[in-house]
Amino acid sequence: MKPIEIYCPWCYKHVALVWIALRYGIGHRGYATEKIEEPIFYNTAKGNWSIGMCPSCKNCVLIKINDKRSSVFPNPLPTPTDERIPEKIRKDIDEAKLCLSVNAFRACAGMCRRALQQACILKSASPKKKLEKQIDELAERRIITNEIKEWAHAIRWVGNDALHPEFPEVAKEEAKEILDLTERFMDIAFAASERVKKLKEKHGKVKK
């Protein structure tokens, strides 16, 4: 089985977990542990469990092994957000990721919507307008393409629905999708231009 890579909830580093087995040691208080190549499954009525150790800080996590996606406890930290995205927005996205990691899907969608509005205002959309109009304004001024405009409206719809009790709940898959779209939107709006600037500088294409 492939090692599980996570941001360790104990030391915050990105690591590949090491599989651990429990071995009964005579004259030992409790069990000794041993590193192993393939995970041992401890089976219960609710599934297969295994133990992973962070190779960096040596703390352990409990892993519920599933065919599709294994769950890790305590929850691993979410992946960090691109540093080139302005701090205000990055904080919102980080919070959206934390919400997702504890199954708070509506809160996740709400934070994505908030991040989007911050981005529109930073891209100089009129701050007093509603988000819907701000998105359209950015497209009209060609700051975003029509395609990106559609993404932004999708984030807005789900984010709006999340905050109004009369609208449907936000499902896990939807929350993930919205978070992914929000990060891609921010990448295009902020990080990509930085990357292009670096390339231009490196290849001497910056006009003096």
Ligand SMILES: [Zn+2]
């Ligand atoms: Zn660690």
